[in-house]
Amino acid sequence: MDFMGKIAVITGGASGLGRASALKFASGGAKVAIFDIDDEKGESVIKECMNKGTKGLFIHCDVTSETEVVEAYSQVVSTFGAVDILHINTGIIDKVTFVSELSFDDWKKVINVNLNGAFLTAKYGISQMLNQDKGVIVFTGSNWAYVCDPGFTSYAASKGGVVAFARALALDHAKDNIRINVICPGNMVTPLLERQLSLEDDPEAVLESMGQISTPEEVANLVAFLASDESSAMKGSAVIIDQGETLGYGHGLRVER
Numbered sequence: 735m736d737f738m739g740k741i742a743v744i745t746g747g748a749s750g751l752g753r754a755s756a757l758k759f760a761s762g763g764a765k766v767a768i769f770d771i772d773d774e775k776g777e778s779v780i781k782e783c784m785n786k787g788t789k790g791l792f793i794h795c796d797v798t799s800e801t802e803v804v805e806a807y808s809q810v811v812s813t814f815g816a817v818d819i820l821h822i823n824t825g826i827i828d829k830v831t832f833v834s835e836l837s838f839d840d841w842k843k844v845i846n847v848n849l850n851g852a853f854l855t856a857k858y859g860i861s862q863m864l865n866q867d868k869g870v871i872v873f874t875g876s877n878w879a880y881v882c883d884p885g886f887t888s889y890a891a892s893k894g895g896v897v898a899f900a901r902a903l904a905l906d907h908a909k910d911n912i913r914i915n916v917i918c919p920g921n922m923v924t925p926l927l928e929r930q931l932s933l934e935d936d937p938e939a940v941l942e943s944m945g946q947i948s949t950p951e952e953v954a955n956l957v958a959f960l961a962s963d964e965s966s967a968m969k970g971s972a973v974i975i976d977q978g979e980t981l982g983y984g985h986g987l988r989v990e991r
């Protein structure tokens with residue numbers, strides 16, 4: 735896809751889907767900025783982007799810090815001049831347990847990164863897009879906004895929030911030439927999934943039970959489509975991309991009560 739001349743910001747771009755999305759935009763000629771807390775991996779992804787012949791910028795940015803988010807956008811605009819494409823993708827799972835055993839702090843940690851982080855990066859990204867009179871945003875939600883496995887309430891609630899937030903935001907800015915959609919991936923082979931599997935007694939068996947799993951590159955193809963003019967008719971869509979998992983194919987991760 736052609737993203738020549740565009741500037742793309744990817745949050746959580748140091749790993750997994752964010753990395754695949756950064757590389758996809760770079761392959762299309764976009765200049766890429768990554769906001770992430772993992773400096774080493776973030777710098778390395780930016781190197782991979784630059785090896786594709788484009789420009790890149792890693793910015794250490796914790797998406798839960800308003801000061802850091804404001805500063806990060808300011809660096810992007812002073813370096814590249816605009817934010818044309820914004821992939822709001824940062825997400826964590828953290829504690830997997832039943833609500834009666836989940837501390838309020840653990841609940842808030844997930845909501846803070848996944849939902850408050852989405853709010854902050856959207857708020858200041860949109861402010862810049864309003865200055866430019868254009869922009870496109872793709873949020874990463876999850877199919878767990880709709881279906882779930884036991885013990886994932888904080889994650890499911892945060893992702894349900896991201897989906898509803900993205901759709902409400904799409905309405906707010908439909909007339910501002912800012913197009914917003916949200917993707918809802920199922921299981922993808924990324925460090926996030928690998929971390930969850932490593933907590934299982936028999937990771938191989940759980941993996942086997944999960945059915946077909948997407949690569950981050952397959953999902954990044956959808957991100958790129960939604961960020962491109964090819965999807966100009968799409969506003970406020972929540973697009974499930976999960977190998978049919980929500981149809982009941984694959985059991986997913988399990989915790990025992």
Ligand SMILES: NC(=O)c1ccc[n+]([C@@H]2O[C@H](COP(=O)([O-])OP(=O)(O)OC[C@H]3O[C@@H](n4cnc5c(N)ncnc54)[C@H](O)[C@@H]3O)[C@@H](O)[C@H]2O)c1
Pocket residue numbers: 745746747748749750751752769770771772795796797798823824825826847851874875876877918919920921922923924925926927
């Ligand atoms: N992997 C899956 O199976 C799956 C399925 C559905 C949805 N998702 C969603 O896809 C998105 C990407 O996940 P992934 O699987 O690539 O995970 P990942 O762990 O590989 O990457 C997440 C990135 O976010 C960064 N990050 C975490 N906290 C941050 C913070 N406070 N500020 C800035 N950066 C922060 C991490 O450093 C990491 O680089 C997430 O929103 C996740 O919820 C993943």
